[in-house]
Amino acid sequence: xxxxxxxxxxxxxxxxxxxxxxxxxxxxxxxxxxxxxxxxxxxxxxxxxxxxxxxxxxxxxxxxxxxxxxxxxxxxxxxxxxxxxxxxxxxxxxxxxxxxxxxxxxxxxxxxxxxxxxxxxxxxxxxxxxxxxxxxxxxxxxxxxxxxxxxxxxxxxxxxxxxxxxxxxxxxxxxxxxxxxxxxxxxxxxxxxxxxxxxx
Amino acid sequence: xxxxxxxxxxxxxxxxxxxxxxxxxxxxxxxxxxxxxxxxxxxxxxxxxxxxxxxxxxxxxxxxxxxxxxxxxxxxxxxxxxxxxxxxxxxxxxxxxxxxxxxxxxxxxxxxxxxxxxxxxxxxxxxxxxxxxxxxxxxxxxxxxxxxxxxxxxxxxxxxxxxxxxxxxxxxxxxxxxxxxxxxxxxxxxxxxxxxxxxx
Amino acid sequence: xxxxxxxxxxxxxxxxxxxxxxxxxxxxxxxxxxxxxxxxxxxxxxxxxxxxxxxxxxxxxxxxxxxxxxxxxxxxxxxxxxxxxxxxxxxxxxxxxxxxxxxxxxxxxxxxxxxxxxxxxxxxxxxxxxxxxxxxxxxxxxxxxxxxxxxxxxxxxxxxxxxxxxxxxxxxxxxxxxxxxxxxxxxxxxxxxxxxxxxx
Amino acid sequence: xxxxxxxxxxxxxxxxxxxxxxxxxxxxxxxxxxxxxxxxxxxxxxxxxxxxxxxxxxxxxxxxxxxxxxxxxxxxxxxxxxxxxxxxxxxxxxxxxxxxxxxxxxxxxxxxxxxxxxxxxxxxxxxxxxxxxxxxxxxxxxxxxxxxxxxxxxxxxxxxxxxxxxxxxxxxxxxxxxxxxxxxxxxxxxxxxxxxxxxx
DNA sequence: AGCTAATCGAGACGGTACGTCACGTCTTTAG
DNA sequence: CTAAAGACGTGACGTACCGTCTCGATTAGCT
Numbered sequence: 001x002x003x004x005x006x007x008x009x010x011x012x013x014x015x016x017x018x019x020x021x022x023x024x025x026x027x028x029x030x031x032x033x034x035x036x037x038x039x040x041x042x043x044x045x046x047x048x049x050x051x052x053x054x055x056x057x058x059x060x061x062x063x064x065x066x067x068x069x070x071x072x073x074x075x076x077x078x079x080x081x082x083x084x085x086x087x088x089x090x091x092x093x094x095x096x097x098x099x100x101x102x103x104x105x106x107x108x109x110x111x112x113x114x115x116x117x118x119x120x121x122x123x124x125x126x127x128x129x130x131x132x133x134x135x136x137x138x139x140x141x142x143x144x145x146x147x148x149x150x151x152x153x154x155x156x157x158x159x160x161x162x163x164x165x166x167x168x169x170x171x172x173x174x175x176x177x178x179x180x181x182x183x184x185x186x187x188x189x190x191x192x193x194x195x196x197x198x199x200x
Numbered sequence: 201x202x203x204x205x206x207x208x209x210x211x212x213x214x215x216x217x218x219x220x221x222x223x224x225x226x227x228x229x230x231x232x233x234x235x236x237x238x239x240x241x242x243x244x245x246x247x248x249x250x251x252x253x254x255x256x257x258x259x260x261x262x263x264x265x266x267x268x269x270x271x272x273x274x275x276x277x278x279x280x281x282x283x284x285x286x287x288x289x290x291x292x293x294x295x296x297x298x299x300x301x302x303x304x305x306x307x308x309x310x311x312x313x314x315x316x317x318x319x320x321x322x323x324x325x326x327x328x329x330x331x332x333x334x335x336x337x338x339x340x341x342x343x344x345x346x347x348x349x350x351x352x353x354x355x356x357x358x359x360x361x362x363x364x365x366x367x368x369x370x371x372x373x374x375x376x377x378x379x380x381x382x383x384x385x386x387x388x389x390x391x392x393x394x395x396x397x398x399x400x
Numbered sequence: 401x402x403x404x405x406x407x408x409x410x411x412x413x414x415x416x417x418x419x420x421x422x423x424x425x426x427x428x429x430x431x432x433x434x435x436x437x438x439x440x441x442x443x444x445x446x447x448x449x450x451x452x453x454x455x456x457x458x459x460x461x462x463x464x465x466x467x468x469x470x471x472x473x474x475x476x477x478x479x480x481x482x483x484x485x486x487x488x489x490x491x492x493x494x495x496x497x498x499x500x501x502x503x504x505x506x507x508x509x510x511x512x513x514x515x516x517x518x519x520x521x522x523x524x525x526x527x528x529x530x531x532x533x534x535x536x537x538x539x540x541x542x543x544x545x546x547x548x549x550x551x552x553x554x555x556x557x558x559x560x561x562x563x564x565x566x567x568x569x570x571x572x573x574x575x576x577x578x579x580x581x582x583x584x585x586x587x588x589x590x591x592x593x594x595x596x597x598x599x600x
Numbered sequence: 601x602x603x604x605x606x607x608x609x610x611x612x613x614x615x616x617x618x619x620x621x622x623x624x625x626x627x628x629x630x631x632x633x634x635x636x637x638x639x640x641x642x643x644x645x646x647x648x649x650x651x652x653x654x655x656x657x658x659x660x661x662x663x664x665x666x667x668x669x670x671x672x673x674x675x676x677x678x679x680x681x682x683x684x685x686x687x688x689x690x691x692x693x694x695x696x697x698x699x700x701x702x703x704x705x706x707x708x709x710x711x712x713x714x715x716x717x718x719x720x721x722x723x724x725x726x727x728x729x730x731x732x733x734x735x736x737x738x739x740x741x742x743x744x745x746x747x748x749x750x751x752x753x754x755x756x757x758x759x760x761x762x763x764x765x766x767x768x769x770x771x772x773x774x775x776x777x778x779x780x781x782x783x784x785x786x787x788x789x790x791x792x793x794x795x796x797x798x799x800x
Numbered sequence: 801a802g803c804t805a806a807t808c809g810a811g812a813c814g815g816t817a818c819g820t821c822a823c824g825t826c827t828t829t830a831g
Numbered sequence: 832c833t834a835a836a837g838a839c840g841t842g843a844c845g846t847a848c849c850g851t852c853t854c855g856a857t858t859a860g861c862t
Contacts, residue, residue, distance in 0.1 A: 011828065011838055033320055037817060048840045053819065116319040119312050119375050120233055129378055137378070144397075154399040160379070161369070161388045162397055168368025169361070175319050175375065178329055178337070179360070188361045196396025197344075197362055199354040211806055211859060239848060248809040253850065411833075433720055437822060448835045453824065512719050519716040519775050520633055529778055537778070544797075554799040560779070561769070561788045562797055568768025569761070575719050575775065578729055578737070579760075588761045596796025597744075597762055599754040611812055611854070637843060648814040653845065801862105808857070818847075826839075831832100 007054050019045035020052055021066040025110065028063060033113030036063075060117040060124045067110050068131050081143040087152050088194055090143065095170060095186035102174045102181055115175065137163055165193045207254050219245035220252055221266040225310060228263060233313030236263075260317040260324045267310050268331050281343040287352050288394055290343065295370060295386035302374045302381055315375065337363055365393045412455070419445035420452055421466040425510060428463060433513030436463075460517040460524045467510050468531050481543040487552050488594055490543065495570060495586035502574045502581055515575065537563055565593045607654050619645035620652055621666040625710065628663060633713030636663075660717040660724045667710050668731050681743040687752050688794055690743065695770060695786035702774045702781055715775065737763055765793040 023044035028036050038059050042049045056062045082090045101107045114132075118125030144159035153162070169189045173181050223244035228236050238259055242249045256262045282290045301307045314332075318325030344359035353362070369389045373381050423444035428436050438459055442449045456462045482490045501507045514532075518525030544559035553562070569589045573581050623644035628636050638659050642649045656662045682690045701707045714732075718725030744759035753762070769789045773781050 008828095008837070011836090013839070016839075038819085039817060042840095046840080048838095048842090049819080050821090050841095051839065054838080112319055115376070116316040118377075119316040119319065122377065125377050129376055133376060133378065151399070153397045157392065157397050158388065161385070161392055164369035164372055165365050165389070165392060168370070168372040169364035170368075171372050171376075172364055172368040176315070176329055176333060176371075177318075177322065177325050178333065185361070188358060189365070192357065192361055192365060192396075193393075194397050196392075196398075197353045197357050197394050198396075199351070200400055208806065211808095213808070213858085216808075237848060238850085242809090246809075248807095248811080249850080250810090250852085251808065254807080413834075416834080438824085439822060442835095446835080448837085449824080450826085450836095451834060454834095515776070516716040516719040518777075519712055519719065522777065525777050529776055533776060533778065551799070553797045557792065557797050558788065561785070561792055564769035564772055565765050565789070565792060568770075568772040569764035570768075571772050571776075572764055572768040576715070576729055576733060576771075577718075577722065577725050578733065585761070588758065589765070592757065592761055592765060592796075593793075594797050596792075596798075597753045597757050597794050598796075599751070608811070611810090613813070616813075638845085639843060642814090646814080648812095648816095649845080650815090650847090651813065654812075803862080804860095806857105806859080808855105810854085811852100812854100813852070814850100816847105816849080818845105821842105821844075823841080823843100824839105825841105826837105828836090828838095830835085 012055070013051075016045070016047050016051050017055070020047055020062060023047075024059070024062045024066040028066075028110045028113055029106070032109065033063075033116070036113075038062075058121075058124070060114065060121065061127070063110060063114055063117075064124065064127055064131070067114060079139070081139045083143060083146055085150070087143075087147045088190060091166060091190045091194075092187050095166065095190060096183045098170060099181045099183060099186050102170075112175070137167070140166065162193070166190065212255070213251075216245070216247050216251050217255070220247055220262065223247075224259075224262045224266040228266075228310045228313055229306070232309065233263070233317070236313075238262075258321075258324070260314065260321065261327070263310060263314055263317075264324065264327060264331070267314060279339070281339045283343060283346055285350070287343075287347040288390060291366060291390045291394075292387050295366065295390060296383045298370060299381045299383060299386050302370075312375070337367065340366065362393070366390065413451075416445070416447050416451050417455070420447055420462065423447075424459075424462045424466040428466075428510045428513055429506070432509065433463070433517070436513075438462075458521075458524070460514065460521065461527070463510060463514055463517075464524065464527060464531070467514060479539070481539045483543060483546055485550070487543075487547045488590055491566060491590045491594075492587050495566065495590060496583045498570060499581045499583060499586050502570075512575070537567065540566065562593070566590065612655070613651075616645065616647050616651050617655070620647055620662065623647075624659070624662045624666040628666075628710045628713055629706070632709065633663075633716070636713075638662075658721075658724070660714065660721065661727070663710060663714055663717075664724065664727060664731070667714060679739070681739045683743060683746055685750070687743075687747045688790060691766060691790045691794075692787050695766065695790060696783045698770060699781045699783060699786050702770075712775070737767065740766065762793070766790065 020041060023041045024036070027040055027044060031040070036059060038049060038052055041047075041059070041062065042052055052062065056065070081094055084090055102111070114124075114128055118128040140163035141159045144153060144157075144162050147153040148155060148157065148159070153159075166189060170181065170186065173179055173185065179185070220241060223241045224236070227240055227244060231240070236259060238249060238252055241247075241259070241262065242252055252262065256265070281294055284290055302311070314324075314328055318328040340363035341359045344353060344357075344362050347353040348355060348357065348359070353359075366389060370381065370386065373379055373385065379385070420441060423441045424436070427440055427444060431440070436459060438449060438452055441447075441459070441462065442452055452462065456465070481494055484490055502511075514524075514528055518528040540563035541559045544553060544557075544562050547553040548555060548557065548559070553559075566589060570581065570586065573579055573585070579585070620641060623641045624636070627640055627644060631640070636659055638649060638652055641647075641659070641662065642652055652662065656665070681694055684690055702711075714724075714728055718728040740763035741759045744753060744757075744762055747753040748755060748757065748759070753759075766789060770781065770786065773779055773785065779785070
């Protein structure tokens with residue numbers, strides 16, 4: 001029961017909403033997240049500050065909306081992973097694409113900002129994960145299950161953990177900048193994940 | 201030629217340094233990182249603001265110093281990983297300990313704060329990695345090489361990547377809170393990393 | 401030619417008008433004039449803001465209407481001053497009543513607010529004077545002229561100035577709060593005005 | 601006991617104080633009191649807003665300081681009324697000067713603003729009266745007492761009331777704008793006050 | 801052992817952004 | 832078609848911290 005006299009969403013100005021979201025994306029690119037201010041977003045969007053505060057609780061939330069695919073827009077850049085029958089090749093393809101994305105400033109900057117904020121603000125983090133990350137991860141689960149049915153992956157493997165072995169190392173390098181991300185690295189992660197360390 | 205009139209470190213007040221570091225740690229626990237302010241640290245430490253600005257470039261740097269083991273102090277809770285000859289057991293032991301640490305608020309809060317800040321501020325991130333993270337990761341490299349020599353790990357495995365398969369998934373869950381961290385999860389990661397996904 | 405699309409007074413809602421005026425009076429008592437807002441009046445009156453803006457140019461104007469006797473209503477608490485033939489007694493009676501009014505919070509607060517606003521806003525001031533003050537002052541003129549005809553006041557006296565000698569000192573104390581208003585003070589003003597300072 | 605952690609007045613910047621006071625006076629002349637904002641004063645003075653809020657509770661208080669003679673500066677435009685032995689002439693001189701002052705925009709605007717604010721804000725009103733008005737009024741008391749000793753004023757006259765008969769009517773016209781202020785009016789007030797209304 | 805220069809606690813300063821409030825205008829919805 | 836409701840752009844509010852800058856009052860470390 002919202003007792004905060006919630007605003008009437010049906011009267012909301014779509015014009016302003018878009019302007020705010022666009023301005024936020026532009027500015028995060030120009031200034032970086034820490035220097036991004038609500039006042040600047042409002043100014044750039046030609047909007048009153050209150051219009052931002054009315055609809056979003058924080059600049060992170062604005063950015064999340066700005067960055068997230070529009071609700072209805074089907075899928076997040078495709079709603080399934082490729083399945084050529086060759087699991088290793090398919091995973092390499094996808095992880096290489098991920099690496100490319102993370103290496104492109106257009107994606108990198110806002111994504112880092114949101115991720116960092118989510119690390120520290122659990123509420124935002126939850127939103128980030130459920131709206132952006134989890135749908136992506138489910139694609140891996142689906143693909144891995146298909147591989148399992150095709151006998152290419154051992155039946156006792158938990159696809160959730162498997163996915164983490166693939167994605168975790170990439171995310172680690174990306175977020176912490178321990179070593180550069182590269183196609184070679186992505187390939188190595190896929191190969192090692194599929195085969196394991198132990199000699200056979 | 202440092203024309204910034206660098207302060208004379210020999211005259212530095214150890215008393216103030218400790219008070220600042222302690223205050224920073226206390227406050228990050230009480231308020232969380234975003235509400236942590238230099239003014240509050242100064243007030244809590246009974247110190248002038250300038251004394252902080254003289255010695256640290258940002259609140260993140262203060263926190264890094266506060267959180268980091270004292271320079272020379274012999275490493276970060278031990279300078280090697282256990283080596284009982286049983287690689288799987290040893291790794292489980294270590295990763296379970298890591299999980300426990302991440303589940304304890306005393307470690308979790310400041311560590312998240314620093315990590316998040318490092319995600320977004322490359323300079324701080326580099327310091328964080330080289331002072332805190334990398335030394336830890338090197339321990340894995342060392343242990344894995346030992347296992348390689350003992351024939352428990354295939355000779356063509358790159359220990360750096362291997363370590364990422366182990367640590368990446370844990371870090372992923374910790375930072376993004378996709379799913380809870382647990383001993384079971386740590387064990388599963390170790391097992392899957394060692395064996396790989398492919399049926400054998 | 402009024403091109404401001406003047407509202408059609410014949411369609412005006414009397415219900416809303418009264419509610420607004422009542423709300424304004426209530427609120428000025430509760431909050432004082434500076435904290436009185438149009439939004440609060442609208443809310444209290446259960447009225448849209450536009451309904452206020454349509455009919456009044458400012459909150460001061462609302463308050464003026466709220467405070468003023470209804471247009472045609474027979475004058476401002478009686479349309480003449482008493483005339484018992486004893487000028488001094490009559491004036492004391494009237495000024496004592498004025499003092500009492502000014503000492504009663506119900507009158508004091510909105511009257512001060514309006515007066516203060518009129519001091520600073522000439523337009524409102526003019527309205528205030530012509531609608532509320534001047535009719536009152538004319539009563540003094542009338543009474544003084546009667547006294548003049550009865551030979552109780554010297555024929556060369558300008559009743560307008562005389563009235564100011566009576567009313568000015570009371571208003572001075574009231575508005576500037578130099579010293580408290582009292583019946584004794586009112587009496588002293590009447591006596592001194594009638595007799596003058598010079599020994600006779 | 602000030603528990604608001606009062607600022608340390610000895611460290612106060614005289615430079616900023618003057619700039620603020622000057623800016624306030626300038627701006628009240630340019631914009632009028634209601635449009636005078638603290639932000640504008642700060643901007644014009646080249647000063648942070650906090651520096652104003654640190655030392656003054658309201659824009660009215662700033663203006664009071666700006667308008668008031670500097671504390672120590674001896675007197676408020678002279679510390680006594682003229683005494684030529686001719687009371688009537690002396691009073692006319694003084695009241696005519698007062699009228700001139702009130703008719704000059706340079707004095708009129710800020711003085712009205714302060715007076716109006718004092719009418720509505722008792723705290724400010726008290727400061728206004730005790731710092732600016734009362735010292736002036738005391739000069740009348742002194743002059744009238746001298747006249748009393750010289751036998752030009754009846755001994756039972758209360759100089760305080762007498763002064764109000766002189767000043768009240770002028771203030772009344774000034775503040776309420778009932779009729780214009782003029783030398784003739786001032787003269788008439790003096791004459792009528794001295795002689796009274798009653799025929800002699 | 802005293803001098804002297806740096807650091808220290810303190811906090812005022814010019815700023816920027818915050819999040820809130822009210823303004824006066826405009827649009828949408830229910831009677 | 833009016834009027835309630837309230838979202839909107841605007842702009843000021845008063846507060847919180849920023850990072851810089853004086854201030855004495857301790858401290859050192861070097862004569």
